[in-house]
Amino acid sequence: MSTTMDSIADHGRAHHHSDVDRTGTPLIDMRDISIAFGGIHAVDQASIDLYKGEVVALLGHNGAGKSTLIKILSGAYKRDSGEIFVRGEKASIGNPRDAKAYGIETIYQTLALADNVDAAANLFLGREIMTSWGTLDDGAMEAEARKVMGRLNPNFRRFKEPVKALSGGQRQSVAIARAILFNAKILIMDEPTAALGPQETAQVADLIKELKKEDIGIFLISHDIHDVFDLSDRVVVMKNGQVVGSARTEDVTKDEVLGMIILGKCPPGATPGPGAMKE
Amino acid sequence: MSEATSDTSLTRAGQAAGAGGFKGFMRATEIDTRMLGMIGALLVIWIGFHILSGGTFLTPRNLWNLSVQTASVGVMATGMVLVIVTRNIDLSVGSILGVTGMIMAVAQTQYITPMLGFDSGFVWIATLLVGLLCGLLIGGLQGFVIAYLGVPAFIVTLGGLLVWRGAAWWVASGRTIPLTDDNFKLLGGGSDGSIGATWSWVVAAVAIVFIVFGALAARRQRQRFSFAQKPMWAEAFTLGISLIAVIGATMIVNSYLLPGPLARRYAEANAITVPEGGLEISFGYAVPVLLFIGVGIVMTFITRRTRFGRYVFAIGGNPEAAEPRRHQHQARHPDGLRADGHAGRGRGGNLHGPPVLGDQCARHARRGSTPSPPR
Numbered sequence: 105m106s107t108t109m110d111s112i113a114d115h116g117r118a119h120h121h122s123d124v125d126r127t128g129t130p131l132i133d134m135r136d137i138s139i140a141f142g143g144i145h146a147v148d149q150a151s152i153d154l155y156k157g158e159v160v161a162l163l164g165h166n167g168a169g170k171s172t173l174i175k176i177l178s179g180a181y182k183r184d185s186g187e188i189f190v191r192g193e194k195a196s197i198g199n200p201r202d203a204k205a206y207g208i209e210t211i212y213q214t215l216a217l218a219d220n221v222d223a224a225a226n227l228f229l230g231r232e233i234m235t236s237w238g239t240l241d242d243g244a245m246e247a248e249a250r251k252v253m254g255r256l257n258p259n260f261r262r263f264k265e266p267v268k269a270l271s272g273g274q275r276q277s278v279a280i281a282r283a284i285l286f287n288a289k290i291l292i293m294d295e296p297t298a299a300l301g302p303q304e305t306a307q308v309a310d311l312i313k314e315l316k317k318e319d320i321g322i323f324l325i326s327h328d329i330h331d332v333f334d335l336s337d338r339v340v341v342m343k344n345g346q347v348v349g350s351a352r353t354e355d356v357t358k359d360e361v362l363g364m365i366i367l368g369k370c371p372p373g374a375t376p377g378p379g380a381m382k383e
Numbered sequence: 384m385s386e387a388t389s390d391t392s393l394t395r396a397g398q399a400a401g402a403g404g405f406k407g408f409m410r411a412t413e414i415d416t417r418m419l420g421m422i423g424a425l426l427v428i429w430i431g432f433h434i435l436s437g438g439t440f441l442t443p444r445n446l447w448n449l450s451v452q453t454a455s456v457g458v459m460a461t462g463m464v465l466v467i468v469t470r471n472i473d474l475s476v477g478s479i480l481g482v483t484g485m486i487m488a489v490a491q492t493q494y495i496t497p498m499l500g501f502d503s504g505f506v507w508i509a510t511l512l513v514g515l516l517c518g519l520l521i522g523g524l525q526g527f528v529i530a531y532l533g534v535p536a537f538i539v540t541l542g543g544l545l546v547w548r549g550a551a552w553w554v555a556s557g558r559t560i561p562l563t564d565d566n567f568k569l570l571g572g573g574s575d576g577s578i579g580a581t582w583s584w585v586v587a588a589v590a591i592v593f594i595v596f597g598a599l600a601a602r603r604q605r606q607r608f609s610f611a612q613k614p615m616w617a618e619a620f621t622l623g624i625s626l627i628a629v630i631g632a633t634m635i636v637n638s639y640l641l642p643g644p645l646a647r648r649y650a651e652a653n654a655i656t657v658p659e660g661g662l663e664i665s666f667g668y669a670v671p672v673l674l675f676i677g678v679g680i681v682m683t684f685i686t687r688r689t690r691f692g693r694y695v696f697a698i699g700g701n702p703e704a705a706e707p708r709r710h711q712h713q714a715r716h717p718d719g720l721r722a723d724g725h726a727g728r729g730r731g732g733n734l735h736g737p738p739v740l741g742d743q744c745a746r747h748a749r750r751g752s753t754p755s756p757p758r
């Protein structure tokens with residue numbers, strides 16, 4: 105996104121105060137994760153955690169290993185080494201189905217929805233509500249859909265139309281509503297706004313705030329540093345597969361985060377990781 | 384936010400009964416604009432033909448004949464809907480129609496009738512079953528090649544077009560095969576294969592009961608979930624249109640009368656005395672048309688009310704999911720499951736590409752060069 109690097113002039117610190125409780129066991133704790141693709145260490149000894157109701161932003165250049173790291177969490181890739189703990193318990197995630205069983209859902213950039221059917225049908229695809237006659241109970245599904253969507257995106261009204269007629273932001277909210285109906289407790293959003301316009305991006309930002317209220321933990325990968333500062337409680341920066349450092353968003357400035365992304369330089373407000381530049 | 388405003392304006396138009404303008408009207412009545420467009424196009428064609436033909440097109444006789452000729456095409460179209468929503472095509476329907484028809488004819492005249500006897504009431508059913516079985520086998524074969532061997536539907540059914548057309552010729556050796564079973568002939572329409580005025584009105588009455596019942600059920604359903612109801616005037620409007628259509632169609636088929644000689648034969652057969660002004664015996668709905676309506680109702684039920692139908696539409700809207708071999712359930716998350724399908728192809732295997740690409744990547748990787756994967 106174009107706003108990525110041209111915000112160096114902006115010295116503003118995050119305005120909001122994060123009230124995330126980080127004393128208990130984290131929802132997700134990934135420790136010393138590594139994976140290599142034919143000699144390339146895509147992710148190298150990366151550790152990252154996430155508490156409930158928290159948004160952790162993953163930042164880094166293209167190729168830094170962000171997507172690969174969270175794909176290990178979502179079960180799309182198998183790690184070479186390292187451990188994943190879900191709510192303090194060691195989890196074995198070997199495929200996407202395992203991840204879903206742990207309440208981990210991924211919202212894809214491509215917004216994987218079935219275009220020809222409406223929002224309710226998408227929300228319930230694969231676990232339709234049936235009538236006692238064994239037929240689809242569209243009324244009940246629409247009613248549920250209205251409930252969930254009412255929480256996430258109160259302006260949404262287009263329940264009768266196939267989702268291909270929806271805007272990117274509306275599709276995004278359908279995809280997220282679907283994950284929530286699946287009882288997602290951890291959401292992975294890999295560049296959720298990359299395909300969206302400014303207004304829709306704002307809509308997704310609202311969505312994320314709603315999800316936080318519902319105690320859902322979110323890994324957010326985004327190139328838009330303004331969004332990141334607006335939405336996240338913590339930032340984790342990766343470079344060359346390694347974690348440069350992590351910090352509570354209010355403890356660092358945008359410039360410092362850009363320094364982490366570009367140079368790998370860890371500022372005083374952040375906890376350095378293995379990838380931090382040695383002084 | 385422009386989006387929000389358009390959303391709210393939508394509701395306002397949908398809920399306020401009197402919302403002005405054509406758009407408000409369409410929203411309130413919930414009439415599909417695309418369907419309205421198609422009906423409009425049909426009317427233009429009909430009226431155009433009526434004028435060009437010097438007034439012979441929009442006559443009961445012609446419309447009745449068209450209804451019979453449309454019935455078989457319509458039955459095939461209900462199946463074609465499922466093919467097309469999955470982004471496939473079937474070029475071979477016509478040829479399959481031909482070959483199954485010929486097989487049915489040969490089966491009836493050479494095997495079924497000799498076996499069951501000339502006046503058996505089961506001949507027509509047995510013939511139909513043979514036809515259904517043939518269609519099932521041919522469709523199943525083509526479907527297997529498309530879905531499991533991954534050959535594009537266009538290629539398979541283009542081949543089918545040629546093969547089954549040839550097969551039709553081969554089965555019948557190019558002869559005309561006259562059918563003998565009178566029950567079976569009813570399925571084709573004609574004066575015998577029509578139900579007459581009284582029964583046509585019975586059909587119309589049943590249809591009207593169903594339409595009214597359907598509208599009531601829809602209102603009850605909305606009430607159950609407290610959705611916004613269709614305004615009463617809109618309900619009355621759509622109901623009125625449907626009822627007029629049913630009654631109008633029935634009047635048209637009933638005003639097509641048996642021509643003189645046929646009427647006389649009918650009168651003789653039924654021992655009716657011919658009154659002064661000649662006999663007025665209506666054709667009424669043709670049997671094939673009723674069959675088509677029946678098939679249409681069943682297929683609508685399947686596509687709208689069953690899981691199967693829902694998935695056909697869902698898969699059609701998500702081409703990544705349309706590959707049935709590995710990914711049956713991933714209309715939802717093609718990305719993740721695609722990775723699933725290719726897991727174990729080895730490091731360096733492209734986890735996201737189609738299988739062929741994945742294999743190539745794996746081979747490259749074995750030789751030591753890692754292709755940069757598309758992301």
Ligand SMILES: Nc1ncnc2c1ncn2[C@@H]1O[C@H](COP(=O)(O)OP(=O)(O)O)[C@@H](O)[C@H]1O
Pocket residue numbers: 141144145146147164165166167168169170171172173731732733734755756758
């Ligand atoms: N399937 C794969 N096969 C080979 N290399 C990969 C694969 N996926 C990612 N990589 C490599 O891993 C590194 C990290 O990629 P990625 O996680 O997509 O980065 P990011 O999401 O941070 O932009 C890159 O060098 C990329 O080329």
Ligand SMILES: [Mg+2]
Pocket residue numbers: 170171172
């Ligand atoms: Mg990425």
